[in-house]
Amino acid sequence: MNFHAQPLRSSANCPKHGDFERLCYFGDSWTACPRCADEEAARVANERSAIIRAGEREAWQRRLGDTGIPERFMDRRLRNYVATTPGQRYALDFALDFAEHFGESDRRGQCAIFLGQPGTGKTHLAIGIGHEIMARGSRTVLFTTVMRAVRRVKDTWVRGSAESESAAVAALAYPDLLILDEIGVQFGSETEKLILFDVLNERYEKRRQTILLSNLAVDDDVVDGRRVPGIRSFLGERVFDRLREDGGEAVVFDWESHRGKVAA
Numbered sequence: 001m002n003f004h005a006q007p008l009r010s011s012a013n014c015p016k017h018g019d020f021e022r023l024c025y026f027g028d029s030w031t032a033c034p035r036c037a038d039e040e041a042a043r044v045a046n047e048r049s050a051i052i053r054a055g056e057r058e059a060w061q062r063r064l065g066d067t068g069i070p071e072r073f074m075d076r077r078l079r080n081y082v083a084t085t086p087g088q089r090y091a092l093d094f095a096l097d098f099a100e101h102f103g104e105s106d107r108r109g110q111c112a113i114f115l116g117q118p119g120t121g122k123t124h125l126a127i128g129i130g131h132e133i134m135a136r137g138s139r140t141v142l143f144t145t146v147m148r149a150v151r152r153v154k155d156t157w158v159r160g161s162a163e164s165e166s167a168a169v170a171a172l173a174y175p176d177l178l179i180l181d182e183i184g185v186q187f188g189s190e191t192e193k194l195i196l197f198d199v200l201n202e203r204y205e206k207r208r209q210t211i212l213l214s215n216l217a218v219d220d221d222v223v224d225g226r227r228v229p230g231i232r233s234f235l236g237e238r239v240f241d242r243l244r245e246d247g248g249e250a251v252v253f254d255w256e257s258h259r260g261k262v263a264a
Contacts, residue, residue, distance in 0.1 A: 002027050067134075068143045069127055078128035081121060082258075088121070091251050095125040099132035102209065103139070103176065109207035109246040113183075113231060115214055116253025122213045126179045129211065133177060142175040145182040146196060153195045169195075173202035176209065183214035184234050197239055204242050212243065218250055 008024040014033035022030045031037075078099065083092040094112070101107045114122040130141040149172055156165040172178065178199075203210050212231075219230040231250070232240045244250065 067130065067141045069130065069141075070143075073123060073127050073143075076124045076127040077131055078125065081124055081128060085255055087253070087255055091121065091125060091253060094249065094251055095129050099129045102129075102133045102136075107209075107247060109204065109209060111210045111212070111243040111246070111248040113212045113214065113243060113248075113250040114253060115216060115218060115231060115250060116255075117215055117257060119257025120253035120255055121258060122253055123181065126181075126211045126213055130177055130179060139176040140174070141177045141179070142172070143179040143181065144172075145185070146180055146192075147182060147185065149180065149199060150192050150195050153198075169198050169202055172199045173206060173208060178203060178208065178210045179213070180210065181213045183212050183231065184216040184229070193234075193236070197236070200235075200239055200243070207246075210243070218252070 003026040004024065010022050010024070010030065011019060012022040012030070012033075013019050014036060017033055017035040020033050020035070022032070024030045078092065078095055081088075081092055081095075083089045091114075098110070098112060101110075114126060116122055127143065130143065133139045134141055152163075152172070153165055153168045155161060156163050156168050200210065214231050214234075216229065216231045216234060218232055220233055221228045221230065235243070
């Protein structure tokens with residue numbers, strides 16, 4: 001190959017960009033229009049970025065699919081939660097702080113209990129927290145109802161089950177954030193409470209963060225002469241106190257339902 005001590009220079013014309021100076025460093029190989037070369041490099045870079053973004057979107061969709069978040073709630077974000085009352089603003093501030101400091105050494109194990117009637121935004125904020133922490137890194141999130149969680153463990157009792165009871169509990173204890181919905185909707189038998197205790201205790205020991213959602217009040221109440229258990233007695237004093245360690249809190253959503261007005 002015949003390399004030139006100094007590059008040869010020659011004028012050339014690009015049909016698109018007009019006149020330019022071309023160079024020859026070896027043999028008879030001349031450089032092309034620099035503006036065309038820049039455009040081609042930009043095109044290749046854009047294609048590469050598009051491929052990377054498509055891969056990231058696909059990976060994100062896979063992660064979302066693994067969360068168990070229902071399709072109806074996929075668009076719930078902290079940024080689109082409408083807070084107009086002091087109570088709603090407090091709940092939103094709590095959720096923002098929870099997501100902002102998720103997993104930090106002094107917050108590891110922090111849990112939350114969102115209490116209130118249907119349609120007050122409990123699910124919206126909990127799932128918004130889940131989206132936020134997933135967007136910031138490789139955190140894992142699982143959303144499920146207590147009934148489905150209990151059923152998963154109970155299904156292992158069937159002869160020939162492919163999953164053991166300990167494996168089912170471990171699967172529920174594994175995610176960085178577990179969102180347990182409909183606390184108190186199930187019958188609340190001693191067996192179901194024991195399963196729930198096993199899951200929450202495993203997460204407590206691993207300092208994994210959990211958000212519980214319930215329509216129950218904090219403490220027992222009497223409605224039409226009938227005792228209605230609160231979340232404290234339903235979970236048991238020991239579990240309830242553990243959930244409130246490490247900065248955990250019971251946040252009460254005591255405003256009217258927003259269903260039909262904003263996402264709930």
